[in-house]
Amino acid sequence: MFDKILIANRGEIALRIIRACKELGVRTLAVYSEVDVDSLHVQLADEAICIGSAASTESYLKIDRIISAAEVGDVDAIHPGYGFLAENAHFAEICENCNIKFIGPSSTAIRSMGDKAKAREAARKAGVPIVPGSEGLVDNEQEALRVAKKLGYPVMIKAVAGGGGRGMRAAHNDVSLVKGFYTAKTEAERAFNNPAIYMEKLIEDPHHIEFQILGDQHGNIVHLGERECSVQRRHQKITEECPSPFITPSLRKQMGKAAIRLASAVKYSNAGTIEFLVDGKGAFYFLEMNTRIQVEHPVTEEVYNVDLVKLQIQIASGSKLPFSQGDLVPKGAAIECRINAEDPAANFMPSPGRVDLFYMPGGRGVRVDSHVYSGYTIPPTYDSMIGKLITFGHDRREALDRMARALDECVVKGIKTTIPLLKAVLRDPDFRRGQYNLDFLGRLLGIKKEQAEE
Numbered sequence: 001m002f003d004k005i006l007i008a009n010r011g012e013i014a015l016r017i018i019r020a021c022k023e024l025g026v027r028t029l030a031v032y033s034e035v036d037v038d039s040l041h042v043q044l045a046d047e048a049i050c051i052g053s054a055a056s057t058e059s060y061l062k063i064d065r066i067i068s069a070a071e072v073g074d075v076d077a078i079h080p081g082y083g084f085l086a087e088n089a090h091f092a093e094i095c096e097n098c099n100i101k102f103i104g105p106s107s108t109a110i111r112s113m114g115d116k117a118k119a120r121e122a123a124r125k126a127g128v129p130i131v132p133g134s135e136g137l138v139d140n141e142q143e144a145l146r147v148a149k150k151l152g153y154p155v156m157i158k159a160v161a162g163g164g165g166r167g168m169r170a171a172h173n174d175v176s177l178v179k180g181f182y183t184a185k186t187e188a189e190r191a192f193n194n195p196a197i198y199m200e201k202l203i204e205d206p207h208h209i210e211f212q213i214l215g216d217q218h219g220n221i222v223h224l225g226e227r228e229c230s231v232q233r234r235h236q237k238i239t240e241e242c243p244s245p246f247i248t249p250s251l252r253k254q255m256g257k258a259a260i261r262l263a264s265a266v267k268y269s270n271a272g273t274i275e276f277l278v279d280g281k282g283a284f285y286f287l288e289m290n291t292r293i294q295v296e297h298p299v300t301e302e303v304y305n306v307d308l309v310k311l312q313i314q315i316a317s318g319s320k321l322p323f324s325q326g327d328l329v330p331k332g333a334a335i336e337c338r339i340n341a342e343d344p345a346a347n348f349m350p351s352p353g354r355v356d357l358f359y360m361p362g363g364r365g366v367r368v369d370s371h372v373y374s375g376y377t378i379p380p381t382y383d384s385m386i387g388k389l390i391t392f393g394h395d396r397r398e399a400l401d402r403m404a405r406a407l408d409e410c411v412v413k414g415i416k417t418t419i420p421l422l423k424a425v426l427r428d429p430d431f432r433r434g435q436y437n438l439d440f441l442g443r444l445l446g447i448k449k450e451q452a453e454e
């Protein structure tokens with residue numbers, strides 16, 4: 001096992017990683033920006049090094065400063081968490097070259113999944129269903145029109161460097177296709193420095209289902225079922241659950257096998273997530289692979305009774321997976337609500353500032369993953385998630401009843417939060433019955449589909 005790990009992140013995920021390290025007897029080195037000096041991750045780590053000013057480009061994204069901190073701190077490994085450098089193949093490669101273990105997949109695996117057109121091709125070759133679409137890139141307007149004619153409208157125009165909905169446009173006719181082609185290209189050029197585009201048939205009213213996978217460095221790969229992430233706003237997930245109320249045991253088995261086929265094809269190790277769209281008839285299509293631990297990993301942990309972050313560290317240090325597929329049996333149900341410092345009544349405007357009071361629920365089946373405490377000031381600089389509330393029960397109904405009860409106990413004073421919206425989701429009869437898909441939140445908020453997709 002490692003002696004010391006650097007945590008290249010902040011917020012709740014930095015705490016989550018520190019907690020796993022403590023239980024494994026591994027020392028921790030936190031890095032932080034000037035505005036994060038009072039953060040809990042700085043307090044709870046064994047050591048901490050300031051790596052720059054507030055802007056992430058001057059701190060949490062500055063590769064040379066993080067590597068310097070790793071060298072000064074003499075760490076064996078770096079855990080990148082999610083966001084920031086977590087899916088940066090260049091960073092993973094630098095770690096590999098500096099003999100610092102990157103706690104995640106190889107830089108090669110990150111790179112092959114980072115290009116969404118290449119990932120699609122890898123899935124196709126591995127026999128994993130993909131959305132009908134272009135063969136590779138779409139270079140110009142004429143080709144886009146040709147592909148659209150072949151697929152039939154509506155279609156999706158996507159950036160190969162995209163992901164998470166960025167650089168994506170729907171088109172319903174030739175006019176919106178040409179317009180969308182150029183806006184997607186410009187957006188992708190600006191956001192990712194890569195204007196390359198591909199196209200897919202648009203899948204209507206889909207479910208967003210993702211499979212958790214884990215691979216060790218000895219070629220063993222398992223899946224830990226799915227999460228349903230269909231309650232989203234502008235590609236920001238609001239709630240996630242495990243298992244999905246929509247997925248049957250036989251579909252789980254099929255999709256899990258497909259996920260493992262793709263992971264094996266790219267010799268994947270460590271934790272990863274394979275995203276699918278599933279249509280109303282249960283047909284599933286590979287979308288993209290996330291090569292990191294995800295925000296919503298706790299719902300899988302509760303239902304599969306595993307510690308994914310500890311497993312990430314153990315796998316990176318060379319351990320074999322402690323279980324095989326047959327050992328992994330889901331039990332009960334879990335749901336996660338993301339609590340954001342945003343005002344749902346003012347178009348989700350960020351609401352940073354001093355948190356005068358932060359009281360979180362407890363009791364049986366309740367888990368809170370948060371870095372916030374009473375008196376903490378949320379800086380305006382980073383994302384607005386201030387915590388995750390996770391509940392677990394014998395079945396979905398108990399998990400939801402527990403969540404409704406837990407949300408009622410929350411007290412956050414001094415800032416606005418999304419807690420009122422979460423309560424409304426939990427009260428919604430369609431949500432309670434498991435009758436929801438990606439359009440759900442738009443309907444709940446009374447906004448049109450086109451606006452929701454913006």
Ligand code: MV4
Pocket residue numbers: 131156163164165166200201202203204206208232235275277287288438452453
């Ligand atoms: C799609 C799609 C429908 N058809 N692709 C969004 C995030 C990225 N991972 C891919 N995403 C989607 N790709 C095809 N061919 C629907 C989504 C999608 C979505 C679209 C509109 C509004 C909300 C959405 C939420 C998740 C996924």
